[in-house]
Amino acid sequence: MTRILFWVALAFLVVAAVRAKLRANIRRQQEEIAAQARRQAARPPAVTAEPMLCCAHCGMYYPASENVPAGGRDYCSAAHTPAP
Structure with a gap:
């Protein structure tokens, strides 16, 4: 037991x-x-990542907040926009 x-x-x-x-x-x-x-x-x-755009003049990618639109195209700076 x-x-x-x-x-x-x-x-x-x-x-x-x-x-x-x-x-x-x-x-x-x-x-x-x-x-x-x-x-x-x-x-x-x-x-968050910012969208990148391509410059129509030099082809460099840059943030969309720095975009310089001219003539319906996107440019990275005012120096790359076409002269009027």
Whole structure:
């Protein structure tokens, strides 16, 4: 009878230890996920790329914000626009 109680107690302790270890791992993973979410929330938003245009005179690519339109074409600077 004592051997049966010993094995039952041993099985109970093994199951309890495994469950405790699994609970600790789940808790650690949840903390890591929460920390990662906090880091991503604190990170500044990614800079979006600006469209690039090609100069009709020299063929250089430049940001669309620096565009000098003339005669329906795009130029990188006023020096490259055709003379009127």
